[in-house]
Amino acid sequence: DTAVSQTPKYLVTQMGNDKSIKCEQNLGHDTMYWYKQDSKKFLKIMFSYNNKELIINETVPNRFSPKSPDKAHLNLHINSLELGDSAVYFCASSQVPYAEAFFGQGTRLTVV
Amino acid sequence: EDQVTQSPEALRLQEGESSSLNCSYTVSGLRGLFWYRQDPGKGPEFLFTLYSAGEEKEKERLKATLTKKESFLHITAPKPEDSATYLCAFSNAGGTSYGKLTFGQGTILTVHP
Structure with a gap:
């Protein structure tokens, strides 16, 4: 049983397209996150949800819109994709907002 | 400003050669300090949580320690x-x-046989 699973694992798309990444956790955690890992492998928070409520929204372009339909799911929708959006996006979850987080396997997004 | 810095950026060891990785942090009101391992193409894998200065945690060949600054x-x-x-x-x-x-930039560890 995968604790935090995200789909797809790879996503190749053209500039200007809209795409979504889905994430599900079966750990019963209250908090979920989206992180972006750039080419230098630096992990940076994008969004954080606690009990379906947005609690962290870092300086991310408003083309990125998270949605949490329930505590077990946090999806990321990206509009009008740009070349600079190419990165690996990780979903994660934790029991509470300050506890250790458990990560999915990542989605490698390539915009061409 | 809260921040974390890891050193060295890369470390090459021979098999059996013990060493240490450093994580220096500045944060007001530390709640938890975490160590993760990340393999290429995978998500970070949780290793340890440390909560207060003086705490130590061990797992196989790894041991994490915490002071008020590192x-x-x-x-x-x-x-x-x-x-x-x-x-x-x-x-x-x-x-x-x-x-x-909030993550540091990581230390790339390579262990040669």
């Missing part, structure tokens, strides 16, 4: 399978850091 990940007699990027992160119970883990 955390160390000691690797004893490493094996090639310990090769990975090791990430340090912290959480803050309040303020602008609440609700996220």
Whole structure:
């Protein structure tokens, strides 16, 4: 049983397209996150949800819109994709907002 | 400003050669200090949480320690399978850091047979 699973694992798309990444956790955690890992492998928070409520929204372009339909799911929708959006996006979850987080396997997004 | 810095950026060891990775942090109201391991093409894998200065945690060849300004990940007699990027992160119970883990840039460890 995968604790935090995200789909797809790879996503190749053209500039200007809209795409979504889905994430599900079966750990019963209250908090979920989206992180972006750039080419230098630096992990940076994008969004954080606690009990379906947005609690962290870092300086991310408003083309990125998270949605949490329930505590077990946090999806990321990206509009009008740009070349600079190419990165690996990780979903994660934790029991509470300050506890250790458990990560999915990542989605490698390539915009061409 | 809350921040975390890891050193060295890269470390090459011979199998069996023990060493330590450093994580220096500045944070108001540290809630937790975390160590992760990341293999290429995978998500970070949780290793340890440390909550207060003086605390130590061990797992196989790894031991994590915490002071008021730093955390160390000691690797004893490493094996090639310990090769990975090791990430340090912290959480803050309040303020602008609440609700996220702030990561360092990582240390790339390579263990040669």
